[in-house]
Amino acid sequence: GQQVMQIPQYQHVQEGEDFTTYCNSSTTLSNIQWYKQRPGGHPVFLIQLVKSGEVKKQKRLTFQFGEAKKNSSLHITATQTTDVGTYFCACHAGGTSYGKLTFGQGTILTVHP
């Protein structure tokens, strides 16, 4: 089935430093979604990317979808303690995969004040 590899698994940063997590697939994706899960909480949808090369921004967060639609990244500028949590990418490749998402393993972000 569809698999996505997400790196790094863990990232520790000082408050104010930047952070990036990457999501890679061996096959072309129809779209990719990003979710954030705070410690002890549930995943919350952040954004969906659909077009090749698409870039979207949400305040300090920048999301990119690769030109070949096989990879994506989430970049946080000047992290804050409120950014702590696990960031997941999720995708479905289309065809028979319609109807379910495959999640990456997630990147656990720790921000030290």
Place this chain on the structure above:
Amino acid sequence: DGGITQSPKYLFRKEGQNVTLSCEQNLNHDAMYWYRQDPGQGLRLIYYSQIVNDFQKGDIAEGYSVSREKKESFPLTVTSAQKNPTAFYLCASSIMVAGRLDTQYFGPGTRLTVL
């Protein structure tokens, strides 16, 4: 107040007992999902349902069962056949738009501990 509810938040059971986790949504979403999350791990799909009275196995369906008798409800039974049932269980729902999955909305989760 719209959303997805899961109950209970914490659940303790003795080994060998079946247990049913509740998931209800009032978002009028067609599709519903059950995921399992283990500490420090991602989300693994157990079962999903795109319409009432129909459901499909996910990646780790063994030892679990579901039903979808109503659009709003998608209960998950963790049976005694599940070898390692202690985990955080998350229910989600989604609109299907032109056959394509839209955003998933998650419930608060049930943390199951089997003693």
